[in-house]
Amino acid sequence: MSGAYSSSMTIIHALLLLALIPLAAGAASPLSLCGSRSNYSAGSTYEANLLDLLLGTLRPNASSSPSLFAKGSLGAAPDTAWALILCRGDVSADECYGCVTSAGEDAATACNRSRDVALCYDKCYVRLADHNFFDPNGNSGVISSMSGLNITSSDVEGYDRALTGLLSETVRYAVDNSSRMFTTGEWKGRDPGFPWIYSAAQCAADLSRPQCRNCLQGLMGKWRTMFVRNMWGARLAGPSCTLRSELFPFRNNTDPIYPSYRFFAEAEPAATATTTTVTAKSGQLATKPESTVPL
Numbered sequence: 001m002s003g004a005y006s007s008s009m010t011i012i013h014a015l016l017l018l019a020l021i022p023l024a025a026g027a028a029s030p031l032s033l034c035g036s037r038s039n040y041s042a043g044s045t046y047e048a049n050l051l052d053l054l055l056g057t058l059r060p061n062a063s064s065s066p067s068l069f070a071k072g073s074l075g076a077a078p079d080t081a082w083a084l085i086l087c088r089g090d091v092s093a094d095e096c097y098g099c100v101t102s103a104g105e106d107a108a109t110a111c112n113r114s115r116d117v118a119l120c121y122d123k124c125y126v127r128l129a130d131h132n133f134f135d136p137n138g139n140s141g142v143i144s145s146m147s148g149l150n151i152t153s154s155d156v157e158g159y160d161r162a163l164t165g166l167l168s169e170t171v172r173y174a175v176d177n178s179s180r181m182f183t184t185g186e187w188k189g190r191d192p193g194f195p196w197i198y199s200a201a202q203c204a205a206d207l208s209r210p211q212c213r214n215c216l217q218g219l220m221g222k223w224r225t226m227f228v229r230n231m232w233g234a235r236l237a238g239p240s241c242t243l244r245s246e247l248f249p250f251r252n253n254t255d256p257i258y259p260s261y262r263f264f265a266e267a268e269p270a271a272t273a274t275t276t277t278v279t280a281k282s283g284q285l286a287t288k289p290e291s292t293v294p295l
């Protein structure tokens, strides 16, 4: 990240790695999180292992798998590389493949060849490291980003309430009702400052449902501490789960197989009710329920 929106990036080899990186509008460069480990050199065996693993094995595997997820390691010590790909649950195989290609191009430059790098694009999250960071009970390497814009409405309380409700329902549905542990949501209200809010929650395919619930609830907690409440959009993306909200429809709503929740938190203009109602999007949930794995 560079330019006016950049802020400092820190790395803490703790349970959760976090960096707060405001989104530069339209930037093609990824959000990145650079580890404090040493840097590898161009043309090194480690770099060859890393790119071979990422592009040769994991890219085709992730993009061809229904879960759009892949992880693995390659090479003998001390040059072993570990990598993980989590493409957004509603992108096509081609888009997933293309996103990982970008990660391969940015892998060296994003962090000056750091041996621990996390990259986040609109359509995928990728982490590359020289050690085994796989942990379905953790989510180390979380990239955090917040829009530099604020909502125009003065009803920050109302926005916060709507967003919190939407995110928690999106999380609940991803855990309980989605076979792929990926759900998008949308909320419709009457304040012109935030007429619609769009959300997404996703867990990596190597998590169990209880692990998915823990992971997403962890992000919900982080969300409250990381972001100002009037932000226009934000996301938390890690190797085990991701959470996002925007005021624009970023998801692929032409794909009927992914469950989506729709909330009407206020009555439609013609009606008079003022209480909050939660309504499943008709059609999709009613006619195409996804199979649910018992907890």
Ligand SMILES: *[C@@H]1O[C@H](CO)[C@@H](O)[C@H](O)[C@H]1NC(C)=O
Residues within 6 Å of the ligand: 034, 037, 038, 039, 111, 112, 113, 114
């Ligand atoms: C590796 O690159 C990063 C990013 O440019 C830099 O901050 C760090 O000092 C480098 N580390 C070493 C050991 O050179």
Ligand SMILES: *[C@@H]1O[C@H](CO)[C@@H](O)[C@H](O)[C@H]1NC(C)=O
Residues within 6 Å of the ligand: 039, 112
């Ligand atoms: C990038 O890493 C190399 C190798 O460790 C180091 O010599 C160089 O100073 C780093 N560059 C920057 C801009 O941090």
Ligand SMILES: *[C@@H]1O[C@H](CO)[C@@H](O)[C@H](O)[C@H]1NC(C)=O
Residues within 6 Å of the ligand: 057, 058, 061, 070, 071, 072, 073
């Ligand atoms: C990639 O996919 C192939 C074919 O399905 C499988 O044999 C292999 O284990 C996978 N490797 C990884 C690292 O996912």
Ligand SMILES: *[C@@H]1O[C@H](CO)[C@@H](O)[C@H](O)[C@H]1NC(C)=O
Residues within 6 Å of the ligand: 090, 091, 092, 095, 252, 254, 255, 256
């Ligand atoms: C949206 O989903 C449909 C159905 O799976 C797919 O054909 C299409 O390529 C996807 N579009 C995008 C932009 O990912």
Ligand SMILES: *[C@@H]1O[C@H](CO)[C@@H](O)[C@H](O)[C@H]1NC(C)=O
Residues within 6 Å of the ligand: 176, 177, 280, 285, 289, 292
């Ligand atoms: C979601 O899953 C829960 C728990 O299995 C179930 O009670 C509920 O009916 C499901 N909702 C939908 C809309 O499928």
Ligand SMILES: *[C@@H]1O[C@H](CO)[C@@H](O)[C@H](O)[C@H]1NC(C)=O
Residues within 6 Å of the ligand: 148, 149, 150, 228, 229, 230
């Ligand atoms: C957005 O609101 C926050 C307070 O919630 C404030 O600190 C920040 O400066 C505002 N940003 C803009 C671009 O207005």
